[in-house]
Amino acid sequence: MTKVTAEQLATARGCVLGLMLGDAIGAAGGKVPAGGTLRVTSAGQLACFTIEGIIRANIRGTHKGICHPPGVVRHAYTRWAAMQHIPGIKRWQEQDWPDGWLAQVPVLASRRGSAPATVSALQSQATYMPGKAPWASAGAHGLTRSLFAGLVQGWGPQPGRFAAEIAATTHGPAAADAAALGATVIANVVKRQDVEKAVELAQRECQPIVTVLTGLPLAPALHAGRTRPRRAEVLAQLAPDARAASALAGAVYVALSYPDRSQLRDALLFAASVPHGKHVAATAGAFLGAAHGVDALPVDVVSRVELAWVADVLARDLLTEFADGPSGSGYGDETDPHWWERYPGW
Structure with missing residues (x-):
């Protein structure tokens, strides 16, 4: 018997699949073909390894007692790079590495x-x-790739700080600040706030964490979403480049411009329509998917996303790990004898 509620599951699945769908639509520049597989980008691939890393970090902490979760997530990114045959990547062990079930997914290579x-x-x-x-x-x-830290806000570390630390394993302070804000928005949506309120709260809650995006950095996006929604020139001004801060501001504007669950497809197409919209679309997909739940995602397109099944399994397993602890611990027996093999705790 799982402790994961139907609402928690719908939110997590919507968030993860929404990001993958936004990533795929963004990669297509908002011009989705009538048929065929919709490919994600390296952003979607890395997001998958973030979830796997978070799961494995929790397993390590539960069984070993000592764990630095961002470091375990960074280890996950090295598995992605090794699968991609990127040169200069440290091998963590000579045999059976990369390990875990995600390393067996061909498209991730x-x-x-x-x-x-x-x-x-x-x-x-x-x-x-x-x-x-x-x-x-x-x-x-x-x-x-750091947004999903907000999905475990009820169990794991402070979501904003955790997301910032994950981002900082490869990026600088500005990207870490955006990650803190974005994951905190997700965490507030998980607590049943609408996106607008979630953003307002996130700006205040992250003030002790951020170092570059201080004050109310998302205020212009909030104001524009309220007063001048659905205008491509406004979105292009808010997201003029491929920086994390631009993607975050653009996603806030898109989410406020298309607040109804029936508008999710239109929201992602709009996000992807501007020159630097692919990361806006991915972030907006995560926000709106979490806000409206998995059933709001347009089936005809999300079913064509190449990592849809992988993303759905990861979303389910993320909640299962934190709510149920299938691998057991010193205080309880395992309920899934294959869980450690799927997610080795290191």
Whole structure:
């Protein structure tokens, strides 16, 4: 008997699948073909490994008692890079690595665009120290792949701080700040706030965390969404480049411009229509998918996303890990004898 509620599951599945759908629509520039598979980008691939890393970090903490969760998530990104045959990546063990079930998914070994900041940081093999990372990228991957830290706000670490630490394993302070804000928006949506209220709260809640995006950095996006919704020129002004802060502001504007669950498809097509809209679409998909639940996603397109099944399994397993602890612990027996094999706790 699982402790995961139907509402929690609908929110998590909507968030994860919404990001994948937004990523795929963004990759197509908002011009979705009538048939065929919709490919995600490296942003969607890395988001999958974030979830796997969060699960494995919790398992390690439960069984070993000592764990640095962002470091375990960074280890997940090295498995992605190894599967992609990216040179200069440290092997964590000679045999049976990369391990875990995600390493068996063929499409995750296929190149789907680049992630230069992430790859450069992983190749550097520098020792990650919180607040002292040597990299400075402000790119949107630091945001999009870290959003799911907000889904475990009831069980795990403070979502904003956790997301910032995940982003900081390969990106600089501005991207980490955007990740903190974005994951906190998700966490507030999980607590049944609408996106507008979730954003307002996130700005205040993240003030002790952020170092670059101080004050009320999303106020212009909120104001524009309320007063001038659905205008491509406004979205282009809010998201003028591929920085994490731009993707976040653009996603807030899109979510406020299309607040109804029946408008989710239109929201993602609109997000992807501007020059730097692909990361906006992915972030908006996560926000709106979490807000409206998985049943609001348009079946005819989400069913064509190449990582849809993988993303759905990961969303379910993320909640199952935190709510039910299938691998057991020193205080309880395992309920799934294969869980550790699927998610080795290291």
